[in-house]
Amino acid sequence: MRWNRFWILGLGTLFTCTFFIQAKNNPVTRKQDKPIRTIIIDAGHGGEDPGAKGSYSTEKQVTLEVALKLGKILEENMPDVKVVYTRKTDRFDDPRKKAQIANDNKGELFVSIHCNSTGKIRKVTGYKTVYHRKGKRKIASKQPIYAYYPSNAKGTETYIWATSKNNAKMESLKQNSVIVLDANSEETKQLMDDTDPETFILLNTLRNAYFDQSLRLSTLIEDEFTRVGRISRGARQRNEKGIWVLSATAMPSVLVELGFISNPEEEDYLNSGSGQQELANCIYKAIKRYREELDRFTNNRNSSPATTRSNSRSNNNAAMLKPGKPAKNQPDPGDGYCVQLMITDKLYKPGASIFRKLPGDINRQPVVMNKKKMNKYMWGRFKTDQQASNALRKARKLGFKGAFVTNC
Ligand SMILES: [Zn+2]
Missing domain, CATH: 3.30.70.1070 (Sporulation related repeat)
Known part of the structure; x- marks a missing residue:
């Protein structure tokens, strides 16, 4: 875990540093390339797969509601961005199909939406006396009486793929190279030659850039959650079931855990219209900030007020370079x-x-x-x-x- 944190910090700094230097020094302006034209929204689970269960609701219902609300906000506020949903109804799809939808649509960002849950907590509420026989003797012993309560674990988490899945991510990039390179050029054909060591190096560079971008977005999402008073459990790496889709998508990708459906208080929040709207708004604002940063990164603009804000925020990190x-x-x-x-x-x-x-x-x-x-x-x-x-x-x-x- 300590190593993971170091890795996250190091790469985060690298991304911030390169961004800072670029924004500060670069006076070149040219016709804008939009770095994000297609966003894939993945409502976790669905159909026969309910996901985690609360006392009266299921994860698949909540994720679909928030995914649809997020998509609506994006469509209204970013008309130049195409929003693609992995599902818009209560339907089950294999994660492979979801990754395929993302890759076929040439997504530039993949946001998967889920809810967390934990098992119930066991507490001792008293003791009872139990008798058993040992030969002719009757022996009394005390045994605890248990009661089970919902866990009070709460808060949000946003995940990116674990570094142990780096090879899988690179394979996805190679399979879907048309997304990132001009498929018709002779150079691309050479680049995608498996046996060419340069292919390995260049895909590696690309994967690292996507890692930085995913990490940045996950941090921004958690930051927005904190701003509205949610408890943030942080941006993390995970290497478990359900995270597979993050390494199978050839684009920056994050998985958002909206809250704990196993916690009665959070289950109510996750099922309320206002709670769902707030969650969708937070993710939207984070995507907006992320896109603005990426816009500057791509188009080398250095005059907007947002850039100045970002520069001052990055000063400490930049000093480390x-x-x-x-x-x-x-x-x-x-x-x-x-x-x-x-x-x-x-x-x-x-x-x-x-x-x-x-x-x-x-x-x-x-x-x-x-x-x-x-x-x-x-x-x-x-x-x-x-x-x-x-x-x-x-x-x-x-x-x-x-x-x-x-x-x-
Ligand atoms: Zn889930």
């Missing part, structure tokens, strides 16, 4: 733009095959992040906004999904 000694052949600071390809602990030479489709200079810069030595890889020096934007598009197309333009 310290440049190390400049690498040899690093260009002097000056005019022009570079494309930052990635930050990784892996060491590649400038002529490494992973960079072979990027003409021009590749520079490595050592950086220290969370007390760990990392390598920042920068591509080229581009004189104009337009050249830098074209280079960025090429880098992303080649699989450097976290790439962005920055000043050299």
Whole structure:
């Protein structure tokens, strides 16, 4: 668990750092690419699978109500986003089918909605005397009397896939590569060659970017729940039944546990119209914040008030990213733009095959992040906004999904 937390913190910082630097330094503007055009909403369980049971309601009813309410808010407030539901009625689908719906629709975000539950708590309410025979003797013994009460566990949790499922996530990305790469280009065909080590590296980079994004959204969702007074049990990783769909979807994906249906107080809240609306609103607001951040990340805008807020929020994290000694052949600071390809602990030479489709200079810069030595890889020096934007598009197309333009 401790390791998981470290992992979450490290990657969260990486995402925030890259975002911060990009937002601060990058003056390049161009026609906006919308990073989220399709959102998949998955109401957990359904049909013959009721999910967890409360005293009078089932998980499948609550998840469907909240999923439909969330979809309605999204449709009304984000008309440019297509909302796809894995179910809109009380229907059962195999998780494989749900993942297929998400992948076939080329979703850019997968939000699965569930409710939590725990077993009842056993309490001793008294003792009774029980007699039994041992030979001719009658022996008395005390035995406890138990009563069972609903657990008072309460609150929300949002899950992302466990890192032990990373290989499964990568397989999903490979199977559905058309979502992220131009399927018709010769480059893509080469990239998707199983035996090519570059395929592995690039899919790995993409998966890490999706992990960061999923983690960010899960944190925002829990933050919104806290704002309306819910108890947040945090953003977590889980590797259990029901989480399979998170690694089977080729996109950033989260699973939201709305509350404990086994807790009478929360069961009432989960079944109330106002409670369901509040939950749907929280998830919507988190998606909105997430999309705004991603918009800035993609379109390199740095003038909106929201960006300024985000920068100030990220200052502490950004301070942790310290440049190390400049690498040899690093260009002097000056005019022009570079494309930052990635930050990784892996060491590649400038002529490494992973960079072979990027003409021009590749520079490595050592950086220290969370007390760990990392390598920042920068591509080229581009004189104009337009050249830098074209280079960025090429880098992303080649699989450097976290790439962005920055000043050299
Ligand atoms: Zn469930």
